[in-house]
Amino acid sequence: MPSIITADGAVHQLPKQLKGYEIAKQLSAPKNIVAVKINGIPGDLSGLVPDKAKVEFIQREEFLGLEILRHDCAHVLAQAVQELFPRTQITFGPAIENGFYYDFARDTPFTPEDLPKIEKRMHEIVNRNLPITRHIWTREHAIQFFKSKGEAFKAEHISTIPANEEISVYQQGDFIDLCTGPHLPNTGQLGKAFKLTKISGSYWRGDAKNAKLQRIYGTCWATEQQLKDYLHQQEEAEKRDHRRLGRTMGLFHLQEEAVGSVFWHPKGWTLYRTLENYVRSQIAHHDYREVRTPLLFDKSLWEKSGHWEKYRKDMFVFQEEEQILALKPMNCPAHVQIFKQGITSYRDLPLRMAEFGCCHRNEASGSLHGIMRVRSFTQDDAHIFCREDQVVGETIAFCRLLEKMYHDLGFPEFTVKLADRPALRAGTDDVWDKAENILHEAVKKAGLSYTVNPGEGAFYGPKLEFYLKDSIGRVWQCGTLQVDYIMPERLDASYIAEDGSKKRPVMLHRAVLGSLERFLGILIEHHGGRFPLWLAPVQVVVANITDASAVYAKNVYEQLQQLGVRTEIDTRNEKITYKIREHSESKVPLIFVVGTREAEQQQVAIRRLSGKDQDILSLAEALKHVQQEAKQP
RNA sequence: GCCGGAUUAGCUCAGUGGUAGAGCAACUGAUUUGUAAUCAGUAGGCCGCAAGUUCGAAUCUUGCAUCCGGCACCA
Numbered sequence: 001m002p003s004i005i006t007a008d009g010a011v012h013q014l015p016k017q018l019k020g021y022e023i024a025k026q027l028s029a030p031k032n033i034v035a036v037k038i039n040g041i042p043g044d045l046s047g048l049v050p051d052k053a054k055v056e057f058i059q060r061e062e063f064l065g066l067e068i069l070r071h072d073c074a075h076v077l078a079q080a081v082q083e084l085f086p087r088t089q090i091t092f093g094p095a096i097e098n099g100f101y102y103d104f105a106r107d108t109p110f111t112p113e114d115l116p117k118i119e120k121r122m123h124e125i126v127n128r129n130l131p132i133t134r135h136i137w138t139r140e141h142a143i144q145f146f147k148s149k150g151e152a153f154k155a156e157h158i159s160t161i162p163a164n165e166e167i168s169v170y171q172q173g174d175f176i177d178l179c180t181g182p183h184l185p186n187t188g189q190l191g192k193a194f195k196l197t198k199i200s201g202s203y204w205r206g207d208a209k210n211a212k213l214q215r216i217y218g219t220c221w222a223t224e225q226q227l228k229d230y231l232h233q234q235e236e237a238e239k240r241d242h243r244r245l246g247r248t249m250g251l252f253h254l255q256e257e258a259v260g261s262v263f264w265h266p267k268g269w270t271l272y273r274t275l276e277n278y279v280r281s282q283i284a285h286h287d288y289r290e291v292r293t294p295l296l297f298d299k300s301l302w303e304k305s306g307h308w309e310k311y312r313k314d315m316f317v318f319q320e321e322e323q324i325l326a327l328k329p330m331n332c333p334a335h336v337q338i339f340k341q342g343i344t345s346y347r348d349l350p351l352r353m354a355e356f357g358c359c360h361r362n363e364a365s366g367s368l369h370g371i372m373r374v375r376s377f378t379q380d381d382a383h384i385f386c387r388e389d390q391v392v393g394e395t396i397a398f399c400r401l402l403e404k405m406y407h408d409l410g411f412p413e414f415t416v417k418l419a420d421r422p423a424l425r426a427g428t429d430d431v432w433d434k435a436e437n438i439l440h441e442a443v444k445k446a447g448l449s450y451t452v453n454p455g456e457g458a459f460y461g462p463k464l465e466f467y468l469k470d471s472i473g474r475v476w477q478c479g480t481l482q483v484d485y486i487m488p489e490r491l492d493a494s495y496i497a498e499d500g501s502k503k504r505p506v507m508l509h510r511a512v513l514g515s516l517e518r519f520l521g522i523l524i525e526h527h528g529g530r531f532p533l534w535l536a537p538v539q540v541v542v543a544n545i546t547d548a549s550a551v552y553a554k555n556v557y558e559q560l561q562q563l564g565v566r567t568e569i570d571t572r573n574e575k576i577t578y579k580i581r582e583h584s585e586s587k588v589p590l591i592f593v594v595g596t597r598e599a600e601q602q603q604v605a606i607r608r609l610s611g612k613d614q615d616i617l618s619l620a621e622a623l624k625h626v627q628q629e630a631k632q633p
Numbered sequence: 634g635c636c637g638g639a640u641u642a643g644c645u646c647a648g649u650g651g652u653a654g655a656g657c658a659a660c661u662g663a664u665u666u667g668u669a670a671u672c673a674g675u676a677g678g679c680c681g682c683a684a685g686u687u688c689g690a691a692u693c694u695u696g697c698a699u700c701c702g703g704c705a706c707c708a
Contacts, residue, residue: 101703109637200703201636208705212635215703247644256681256699314707364634364706365699377708477708514708546665573665581669595667607668614668 002051020045021185024057032222033057034065034189035182042068044134046185060222070095072132072184073122073194073220074102079175080121081216084114090177091153091204091213098230099194099219103202105153109214115196118216122194129188130172134181142167142178153204153211154178193227194220237472242524243370249529249586251537252371260368260375262517267537270566272520274535276356278632279380279405279513286401288354288382293334295358299324305333306426306490310459314361316375331357332484332509335383336491339505344495349505350386350394356516357381372521379515384508385493388438391506395442395464395481402466402479402512408633410526411468414479416448419456419463426460427486435483436462458509460486466512470526478519482509529587530609533630536566540626541588542604543570543579545595552599556592556619563627584609590626 002014004023012027020036023029024045035042037056038049042064049055058065074093081088081104093102104110110118137145139158146154158167158178170179172187184190196218204210221227238244246252251268254261264272280290299317302308307315307329316327328334335353344351358378367373384394406414418439421432439462443450450464457463466479484507488494497503513519523535533539540560544553550571557569568588570579576593583591593605593614604622605614617625 112638198702199637202704203635206705208635213704214636217703254700259699359708361708366634366636366704367706368700373707379708480708511708518708543668545667548665575664575666575671576668577666578670579668584669591668593668597667605668612668 004049005052005054007054007056017048017051019048020055023049023055029057030059032060034060034068034184042182044132044182044185046131046133066220066222067095068182068184069190069222070100070220071179072187072190073218074100075132075170075172075175075177075179075183076122076125076187076190077102077118077196077216077218078104078177079125079172080118082175083125084118084121087150089151089153091157093177099197099217101215101217103204103213103215105204105211106214109201110199110216112199115199115216119196122196123192125173126187126190126192128173129186131186132170132172132183134183135169135171137167137169139163139167142169145176146178190220191222191224193222193224194218195227195231233472240472240525240528241370242372242521245524245529245587246371249537251524254370259365260363262371262374262376268520270537271531271535272516274537274632275513275516275520275523276380278408279356281632282401282405282408283352283354283382286352286397288352290354290356291335291338293328293331293338293355293357295327295360296325297328297334299326301333301337302326304491305336305487306460307333310424310426314363316360316362327360328357329359329361331355331359331379331381332383332487332507333491336487336493336507339383339385339493340491344385344505346387346495346497346503349495350384350390351505352382352384354380354382370521371517374515374517377515377517379511380513380519381509381511384510385488385495385505386508387495387497387503388506391438391483391508392442392445394508395439396446398481398508398510399443399446399448405512406466406468406479409523410532411470414466414468415475416443416450417453417456417465417467418443418450419453419458419465421462422455422457422459424459425457426490431485432462435485439464439483458482458484460484461509463509468522470522471528472525476522478514478522479512480510480514484509531587531589533589533626534632536587536589538568538586538588539566539630540590540592541568541570541579541583542592542594543576543583545576545593547571547573548596549594549599553594556594556604559619559623560592560626563623565626565630580607592622 002017003011004014005011006027024033033045035058036045037058038053042058060066060069071094074095078090078093082090085106089105091103091105093100142158143155146158161167168180169176170181170183196216198217200215200217202213202215204213219227219230221230246268249267250265251271252265253263299308311329315329318325338353339351356378358376360376363373363375386394420436443464453465461482461484463480463482465477467475467477469475487507488504493505494502495505542553542557544550553569553571557567560567580591587609589609591607593607598604602619603616604619605616606622607614
């Protein structure tokens, strides 16, 4: 008599070998299960469960369950598309965060009007409640089958599957797709909680050199409520869009005649400088020395540095009389020029050279995005010139600085990746071995856990990448630290060692924020424009209720200004509700409301952006509070 | 760079071949107001740019530019 073991360790005798869903019924498992883990491996509910197997059911709400639903949804999408658009080839259709997509090969692209039609057909397929069945095929049969159906991409994919792996296909009605599974027992269980969201071009196997494909994205959830919540959350995220807030808060604008460059308006520039000065104060504590280097260099420098060979396609280059000039895409070669002035002793190392360096990169037109991805940007850059035995210590110190800064800026969590040698690179494998080893050692000694990001290093060296998570869960790569043995060699930088010999320094390229433009975009979206007081471009608006309190309002305003608080005064002939609404919409953190009562008693009523209540304080107290709270960390 | 979509007043958007519209903002006046929109009036447009079709184009066609969503690339 066969048996199975449930998660709690109990052994259940069965009359005969049963399928997953039959066992679920027998054990009165919850109704919302989508698959079954057999000895820890996810499988179909419609498969037979072997004797003495350990059985755990997967519910639709849990991570694995959602993945199965989403993957099912991708199959239903593919079936719907093939029914509506015959001769469309299927390629890949994975589950992704919040949903799924499917890439199709088709001559005519989909249009937005197609989505509702396809979605309608998907619901029909769900309502057909088709059984979903798994079949194991031989490689030859599978290739033959897909070829006969005109599915060239599927056939090609099968031929790249390792020989020791079995070929499984899933069938629902007439639709058959290659897939490892698991899947639901039938299409009906998918339910209604899905929606097609966008269309896009893509490339076969993600490579721009390959065939162009048409991608359809969708979102899919365990319940309709979850779908509704997700769509609502997307709407909320849109309200944080830095491009929208940048306009409504009067921070910056962009225009056609200067594509990829930012026009900073007074308030935005205040924000920018506040952030820049914060960085300046932090690196000063770590013995950095700030410099300023040219933007424009002769081609010969870029040839020496290797940029001409490895980075030329991203550089702005032009000819002026007999000279070929390029705007710098990075600051490193310029910093080496300062390092090379005079003779450097080992005693001078480590030498930490910082610059808010303005760089230009000719980014692909399709990649530009608000102020987050521009062609003219400023890095919080620095290069640490040091001896090899100082690399580990410098890396640790940098990690401490970065932790502090991310914390201060409202990002307590970050993760680390180590990106190693890329295909297109300068230097020998020996040098790369050395650089990668030392970086692994350094990050471990800094006490940070990390993962490896293969092949993503800079052309001159491996790098640490620091990723932070914003308030709505998105992840951004900001900080970086790169170990470089190559640039000092190429640009002939040296120092005099203790024994009097000439040696090459190691260069650490490092940034905490990355680009100020991009980081400000992230900050705007992270806070939804509601900056902490120290960052807010306008910290306080003083608003009077009637003309009777205008003189007092002016007095309060002037006192705030005296203390260096960024203040505006609003004595317009408008109702206080109107003023409050307007300043709240432009995200001013504090409104000092003054009427005749406040004027008589030398008080202010403080209204915070976050709250509905007001605090009534004496003016002296209020000033003290604001000054305290507005202090830069 | 690739695939789609969009481009109309400062902003958000109507307007599918026949005299360019609304709300908000702006300006002017009235109102002196107590915690997220006081009322009335005025002004504001080469309908992204360029060609074409047509008696006639914001509207149809083509090209270009920019923006948006993805892809690819990436700070």
